Amino acid sequence: MALVSISEAARLTGKSRKTIHTYVTSGKVTKVTDTQGRPKIDTSELIRVFGDIKVTDSKQKSQCNFSQDVTPKIVTPAVTENHQIEILKKEVEMLRELLAEKDKRNDDLKHALMLIESKLPKTPEPAPEPQPEKVTPTVTETVTPVATKKNWMFWKN
Structure with missing residues (x-):
C-alpha cells in the first residue's frame, strides 16, 4: 500500500x-x-x-x-433483535433461578436460627446486686492540721 x-x-x-x-x-x-x-x-x-x-x-x-473485511457482513435487523431477545429471556430466567435459590437459603438459615434459639436455656433475669450499707464515720478525736514545708519552699525555715 x-x-x-x-x-x-x-x-x-x-x-x-x-x-x-x-x-x-x-x-x-x-x-x-x-x-x-x-x-x-x-x-x-x-x-x-x-x-x-x-x-x-x-x-x-x-x-x-x-476496511480489512473481504466479504461484507449482511445482518438483518430482525434476526439480531430476535437473538438479543432470546439472550435476554435466558438471562432473566437465570436471574429468577438465582433469586429462588437465595430465598430458599435465607429461609433455611431463619429456620436454623429458630431451632438454635429454641434449644437455648432460658436465662433468668439477673438478681439485683446487694448494695453495701452506707457507713457514716464517727469523729472521736480532733485532728489539728500540721503545717508542712513544701519542697519548693526551700528558702523558708
Whole structure:
C-alpha cells in the first residue's frame, strides 16, 4: 500500500500526531523511512491497528472507508433483535433461578436460627446486686492540721 507521513496518518485515523508517535515508539505501528530519510507509515499498518481509515480527495471532498473485511457482513435487523431477545429471556430466567435459590437459603438459615434459639436455656433475669450499707464515720478525736514545708519552699525555715 501507500506510504504516508505521520501527520497524514494522524489525519487518516482521526488520532493526534502524539498518539501516532506513541504507537510507533511502543512498537504497535511500524515506521519506515523513504528514500529521502523521512519517516513514513504504511497505510496497511494503519488499517491493521486502527481499523477503517478515512481518505478524502481534495477535489471531490468525499469520504471513502477502507476496511480489512473481504466479504461484507449482511445482518438483518430482525434476526439480531430476535437473538438479543432470546439472550435476554435466558438471562432473566437465570436471574429468577438465582433469586429462588437465595430465598430458599435465607429461609433455611431463619429456620436454623429458630431451632438454635429454641434449644437455648432460658436465662433468668439477673438478681439485683446487694448494695453495701452506707457507713457514716464517727469523729472521736480532733485532728489539728500540721503545717508542712513544701519542697519548693526551700528558702523558708
